Amino acid sequence: MKDDYNPQVDEKFLKPYDYVATEKRIYTAWEESGLFNPDECVKKGMVKGDAPTYSIVLPPPNVTGKLHMGHALMLAVEDVFVRFKRMRGFRTLWVPGTDHAAIATQSVVEKQIKKEEGKSRHDLGREEMLARINKFAEESHTTIVSQLKTMGASLDWSREAFTLDEKRNRAVRTVFKKMYDAGLIYRGMRIVNWDPKGQTTISDDEIVYEERDAKLYTFKYSKDFPISVATTRPETKVGDVAVAVHPDDARYKEFVGKEYDTVFCDVPIHIKIVADKEVDPAFGTGAVGVTPAHSQIDWDIADRHNLSHEVIIIDEYARMTVDGRLKEKKTTEARDIVVEWLKSEGLLEKEEVVKQNVSTAERTGGLIEPLPKLQWFVDVNKEIAGKGKTLKELMLEPVQSGKIKIIPEHFEKTYFHWIGNLRDWCISRQIWYGHRVPVWYRSTGADGKSSEEIVVGEMPEGNDWTQDEDTLDTWFSSGLWTFSTLGWPDETEDLKNYHPTDMLETGYDILFFWVARMIMMTEFTLGDIPFKTIYLHGLVRDAQGRKMSKSLGNNLDPLDITAKFGADAARMALIVGNTPGTDMKLSEDKIKGYKHFANKLWNIARFILSQERTGEMKEDLKTEFDTLVAGVTSDIEEFRIYLAAEKIYHYLWHRLADEIIEESKGKTDYGTTLYYILENSLKLLHPFMPFITEEIYQSIPTRDTEFLMVAPWPVVE
RNA sequence: GGGCGAUUAGCUCAGUUGGUAGAGCAACGCAUUUACACUGCGAAGGUCACAGGUUCGAGUCCUGUAUCGCCCACCA
Numbered sequence: 001m002k003d004d005y006n007p008q009v010d011e012k013f014l015k016p017y018d019y020v021a022t023e024k025r026i027y028t029a030w031e032e033s034g035l036f037n038p039d040e041c042v043k044k045g046m047v048k049g050d051a052p053t054y055s056i057v058l059p060p061p062n063v064t065g066k067l068h069m070g071h072a073l074m075l076a077v078e079d080v081f082v083r084f085k086r087m088r089g090f091r092t093l094w095v096p097g098t099d100h101a102a103i104a105t106q107s108v109v110e111k112q113i114k115k116e117e118g119k120s121r122h123d124l125g126r127e128e129m130l131a132r133i134n135k136f137a138e139e140s141h142t143t144i145v146s147q148l149k150t151m152g153a154s155l156d157w158s159r160e161a162f163t164l165d166e167k168r169n170r171a172v173r174t175v176f177k178k179m180y181d182a183g184l185i186y187r188g189m190r191i192v193n194w195d196p197k198g199q200t201t202i203s204d205d206e207i208v209y210e211e212r213d214a215k216l217y218t219f220k221y222s223k224d225f226p227i228s229v230a231t232t233r234p235e236t237k238v239g240d241v242a243v244a245v246h247p248d249d250a251r252y253k254e255f256v257g258k259e260y261d262t263v264f265c266d267v268p269i270h271i272k273i274v275a276d277k278e279v280d281p282a283f284g285t286g287a288v289g290v291t292p293a294h295s296q297i298d299w300d301i302a303d304r305h306n307l308s309h310e311v312i313i314i315d316e317y318a319r320m321t322v323d324g325r326l327k328e329k330k331t332t333e334a335r336d337i338v339v340e341w342l343k344s345e346g347l348l349e350k351e352e353v354v355k356q357n358v359s360t361a362e363r364t365g366g367l368i369e370p371l372p373k374l375q376w377f378v379d380v381n382k383e384i385a386g387k388g389k390t391l392k393e394l395m396l397e398p399v400q401s402g403k404i405k406i407i408p409e410h411f412e413k414t415y416f417h418w419i420g421n422l423r424d425w426c427i428s429r430q431i432w433y434g435h436r437v438p439v440w441y442r443s444t445g446a447d448g449k450s451s452e453e454i455v456v457g458e459m460p461e462g463n464d465w466t467q468d469e470d471t472l473d474t475w476f477s478s479g480l481w482t483f484s485t486l487g488w489p490d491e492t493e494d495l496k497n498y499h500p501t502d503m504l505e506t507g508y509d510i511l512f513f514w515v516a517r518m519i520m521m522t523e524f525t526l527g528d529i530p531f532k533t534i535y536l537h538g539l540v541r542d543a544q545g546r547k548m549s550k551s552l553g554n555n556l557d558p559l560d561i562t563a564k565f566g567a568d569a570a571r572m573a574l575i576v577g578n579t580p581g582t583d584m585k586l587s588e589d590k591i592k593g594y595k596h597f598a599n600k601l602w603n604i605a606r607f608i609l610s611q612e613r614t615g616e617m618k619e620d621l622k623t624e625f626d627t628l629v630a631g632v633t634s635d636i637e638e639f640r641i642y643l644a645a646e647k648i649y650h651y652l653w654h655r656l657a658d659e660i661i662e663e664s665k666g667k668t669d670y671g672t673t674l675y676y677i678l679e680n681s682l683k684l685l686h687p688f689m690p691f692i693t694e695e696i697y698q699s700i701p702t703r704d705t706e707f708l709m710v711a712p713w714p715v716v717e
Numbered sequence: 718g719g720g721c722g723a724u725u726a727g728c729u730c731a732g733u734u735g736g737u738a739g740a741g742c743a744a745c746g747c748a749u750u751u752a753c754a755c756u757g758c759g760a761a762g763g764u765c766a767c768a769g770g771u772u773c774g775a776g777u778c779c780u781g782u783a784u785c786g787c788c789c790a791c792c793a
Contacts, residue, residue, distance in 0.1 A: 016755070209791075216793085231793060244793090280792060288793045297793075357791060410721065414788065417720055421789065512788095543729090545786095577730050577741075582722085583787090585729065589742065596755040603753035610752075635733090643731075646740070658757075665752090 010699045013606035017599050019566030023691045027149055030694075035710055037156045038091040046710040047091055054090035055498035056082060057482050058148075058155060059506045059514070060163060062101035063140040064108050067147045069540040069548060069586060070507060072558040073578070075151045076571040077537055077641065078505045082154055083687035084636050085502075087713040093498050095485045096148065096155035098141050100164035102434040102474035103206075103363050105140075107198065109133045126432050133433045147558060152567050152690045154709065159494075161485045163477045164435065171484035172477050173438040175525055177457030184379050184391065184524070185427070187439075189309075191299045192373050192426050193359065196318040197366025200430040201375055203473060204423065205513055206362045214356035218285060218349045219342050221271060222262040226255050228349055230284030232356055234342065235334035238267040238322050239313035242290035244301050247275040249286055265341045266324025267313075274305045293372050309372060318369050331369070376428040376437060376470070384524070394523035395419055395516055404519065406534045407639050408581040411508060418512050427473045434471030441466050475513055479521035482530040501531045508536040508581055535639060536581050540574070543587035561591060568689035569594035575688060576645045597649060598692050601685075604657050605696040608674045613702075615669030617676065621660065625651075625677050626716045632684050633713070645688045652681055679703070680714040 012018075034040035041047040056078055061071055078094065086092040106121075109132055113119055121129045141162075148155060161168060179185040192201040218230045227243055245252040255273045262269060278301065279288055292302035293312045302309055313322050320326040325341070326334045342348040359368035380391045387394070396419055398404040399412055406412050428437055440455045442464050459465065477484070482501050486494040500522075504515065515534060522530035541547055542554040549555070561570045565588075572594035578584045628651050635644035656677060664670035679700060686693040686708050697708035705711045 013752090016753085229793080233793085283792050290793090295793075297791085354792090359791085408722095414721060417789065421719095508788095579731080582730095587729085587742090590729080592755085593742070599755045600753065603755095605752090607752035638733080640733075643733085646731075650740070657753085661752075662757090 010609070013602070013609065013699070017602035017692060017695075019568065019595075019598065019691065020563065022695050023150070023152070023562070023567050026691050026694050027152060030154065030707065030709060031149075031157070033707060035707060036094075036154050037158050038093050041086070041710060042091065046705070047086075047089060051089055051091050053093065053497050054082075054085040055093040055095070055501045056503050056505065057095045057485055057501055058097060058153075059504075059510075060097040060099035060161075060478065060481065061144050062099050062104055063137040063144065064101055064104050065140055066143045067558055069556050069558060069561075069574075071147075072151055072561075072570060073537055073540050073574045073584075074505060074507070075148065075153045076574045077535065078503075079151070079153050079571075079690070080575065080636070080641050080687040081503060081505070083690060083709060084713070086154070086709065087683065087686065087711060089712065091497070093159070093494075094153070094155050095159050095161065096145075096153075096157060097161035097163070097481070097485060098144060099478055100137065100162065100434065100474065102429060102471060103198065103200065103202070103431055104474075105137060106133055106431050106433040107363050109136050112136075121432065130432055150559065150562050150567060152571070154690070159485070163474070163481070167487075168477055168480070168484050169435055171480050171488055172435045172472065173457055174489045175480060175521065176438050176472075176476075178525065179378065180456045182384055182524075184382060184384065185376060186379060187374060187376050189372055189374050190377065190424075190426075191293075191296045191370050192375055193361075194316060194369045194371040194373065195361040195364055195366040196316060196369050198361055198364040198431070199316065201373065201426055201428065202361055202363075202368075203426050203475075207359045207368060208362050209357040210360055211355055211357050213353055214358075216284065216350075216352050216354045217339065217342070218351075219347045220349070221260070221264050221269065221289075222347070223345075225260060225262065225271075227252060227273070227287045228285045229287045229289040230350075231289055232354070233331075233335065234338040235320065235326070235331050236291045236294050236313065237289055237338065238264055238269065238320075238326065239291045239293055239311045240264075240269055240271060240289045241292060241302065241307050241311055242272045242274050242305065244274050244276040244279050244288045244290050245286060246279045246281040247277060249275075249279075249281045252287060265326060265338050267322045267326070272305075272307065274301070274307070276301050276304060294370050296370055299370075299372070312372065314369060314371065316371070318367070375426050376439075376468075376472075378425040378427055380422055380424055380520075391520050391524060392419055392422060395520045398519060398523065398529045404529050404532065404534060407536065408579075411511060411534075411536055411581060415511060415516065418516065425473075427476050428468075428470040429473055430469075431471055434474060435477055437468035437470045437472060439468045441468070475517050476521075478514055479517035480525070482518060482522060483526060488526075499526075500529045503533045503535055504531040505535040505537065508538065511536065533639075538578070538581055538583040541583055541585050543585055543589075545583075545585050556586065556588070561588075564588075565591045565595040566598060566691070568598050568691050571690075572597065572645060572649070572688055575641055576649065578642050580639065597653065598689065600653055600657060601689075601692060601696070604652065604661065605678060605699070607661060608678045609699060611664075611671045611674060612668070613675050614671040616672065618670070618673040621673050622676065624655075625680065629680065629684065629714045630716050633716075636687070641688075648681065648684050648688070652685070656681070675700075675702075682708060683711055683714050686711075 042049045059074060061067055082092055082094045110121055193207055195202055214232045216230055216232050217234050218228055220228050229243055231237060256275045259272045290298045290301050292299045292307060292309045294314055313320060314331060315321050318331045320329050320334045325337055361368060383390055399415060438457055440460055442453050444451055444453055483495060483499055486492060486499050488495055518530045522528060546552060546554060569591050573591040628647060632644045632647055682693040682697050694708045697703055
């Protein structure tokens with residue numbers, strides 16, 4: 001049988017498709033061609049100089065280690081659009097980069113050092129610690145870059161960026177100053193989420209709530225105190241300044257406005273009875289002990305009634321700062337002591353078990369202790385001079401007006417809902433890895449009255465200035481990502497050509513953390529949107545639908561997967577049947593199926609390339625194929641890549657291979673048609689399975705371009 | 718407490734504007750060296766969660782219910 005083959009067919013087709021060797025070789029060839037860079041495409045005449053642009057910035061992976069399947073999905077999806085647009089003749093730019101990820105990275109390195117050397121970051125000192133983190137980040141970066149290449153991502157490496165490099169630092173300082181000058185960034189004493197374990201503040205979004213059983217204690221401050229209150233945190237009651245009741249609550253009306261002095265567990269306290277509509281008369285006794293310094297809600301109540309915020313009774317290590325038997329006790333120990341004291345004094349009236357959500361820090365798992373601290377904030381409710389709008393409104397508007405489209409659409413509701421609940425954003429962190437807050441202080445106290453002088457943005461002249469010790473929330477710098485990567489604050493050609501970007505593709509889990517912040521920062525800084533379309537992908541779960549995690553050991557490692565089945569197969573498995581916004585279950589079996597498909601395609605090519613290009617074009621088959629072209633094209637244009645991929649798969653395997661090729665056997669008039677279908681099928685499939693399609697294309701002597709990746713997309717006349 | 722989503726074949730999921738229910742995988746029967754065994758052919762498999770409504774016609778639109786999942790708020 002073998003001697004029926006056309007001897008011109010490349011020998012490589014006589015063996016099964018070798019994806020390991022091929023994928024590596026092809027990526028290197030692409031990189032060397034320079035064609036990932038749109039300027040190079042223009043220079044080589046592959047794309048017109050005045051062609052419209054298409055741009056995506058890669059959501060920068062954290063330099064905390066290596067990539068997971070979620071990243072693989074992101075790369076597969078983005079590369080589909082990028083390769084499609086490039087073949088459609090756009091000047092197409094996909095900007096790579098990595099994220100320093102502040103807390104996440106620092107805590108990984110801290111844990112590692114603690115484990116291996118038993119040292120804390122304070123043992124090492126700021127400079128040494130930063131050197132260690134930088135080294136770790138560099139190693140992660142190397143791993144990540146090689147993984148990005150393994151997946152076949154057609155990123156323009158000449159424009160690679162890092163959220164913490166010098167250029168991005170300049171962008172951060174410039175935006176910080178601009179916001180400070182507009183009065184949107186302020187420094188203030190406010191209740192923040194303090195993580196005693198990580199020794200830093202965190203933002204509202206970095207909290208995770210865990211449901212636990214807690215005891216609700218009902219008690220009186222003293223024998224002659226008229227009202228009982230209920231609490232799950234008796235130890236904080238030494239910091240109470242008031243009891244709040246609902247204004248309409250008949251039980252307590254007579255006491256409102258009265259003040260009481262007593263000694264609670266060795267601590268003298270002064271309590272005023274106030275009426276506040278936030279109090280739920282049906283919960284507990286209908287009366288709340290108000291602890292302004294250690295609860296956000298109580299802080300707000302204190303604000304409304306001019307009560308003191310100054311009674312601080314817990315420190316940064318979650319220890320009591322009061323005198324007496326609670327002195328320097330941990331809050332958990334203090335709780336037991338207070339309960340014992342209440343019992344011994346006969347003040348405890350009820351003890352019941354309730355379900356409670358406790359706040360923990362996402363990164364360290366530490367129990368959040370609300371504390372008043374002097375921190376930097378972004379004011380989301382202040383009207384911006386000259387714009388007449390608040391940052392909240394700037395975030396809302398482009399999505400409401402449809403200038404930014406979210407896919408799937410229903411996430412718009414989630415987005416609006418989140419903005420409705422948004423409070424000022426605490427941006428300062430007491431960690432070392434990150435952009436240092438660009439503020440310098442010096443005290444001037446010539447006349448004995450010392451006051452503080454502040455300079456924002458650039459380090460001032462003179463050596464008596466001290467820079468703020470804190471660093472910025474990592475999302476502050478990633479919020480600038482679409483324009484900081486394109487050279488802003490300089491007015492670069494890239495910025496002019498490629499901003500706003502066309503699409504942001506990312507997981508729905510960071511819609512608030514990141515996507516909303518990008519819209520806010522870009523609208524404020526440039527008065528423009530950062531991107532036109534937000535394409536949200538879901539989580540990649542294991543075959544049973546569980547989250548992939550280290551502790552479950554059910555992680556699929558993209559490197560293992562590509563070694564076992566090939567990047568093309570992994571990409572197809574991640575795209576087919578995976579609709580935006582929905583979590584997907586991924587099994588090795590599914591990936592294996594697409595490895596088989598790659599081999600099938602290999603053999604289709606082997607068969608067709610062994611035929612002579614003879615016979616008239618079969619118009620019915622051409623028409624049928626052109627319908628496929630039109631369908632696939634509009635599916636990609638309209639973001640239905642999961643359908644597009646499936647359509648080509650189905651056509652190639654079950655129509656072309658099973659029927660058309662079978663029918664053509666022993667006939668000589670199919671050659672022209674088969675070549676037409678093969679060449680154009682490779683183009684249609686290229687965005688999804690770039691390696692094998694390129695490899696086969698390279699074996700077609702009559703191909704129109706050197707590389708399939710810049711071959712013109714098929715057009716239906 | 719507020720919001721969002723899902724429910725379609727054994728499993729995983731499509732189903733775009735309302736027009737006689739679709740794919741992959743698995744399982745079943747047949748073929749056995751074929752371009753490809755990483756194969757082919759065939760058959761089987763569904764009350765589209767449930768109850769109403771709109772319509773000539775509903776998996777699709779509307780109302781309600783149930784179950785599961787997620788997000789936000791944080792009630793002291």
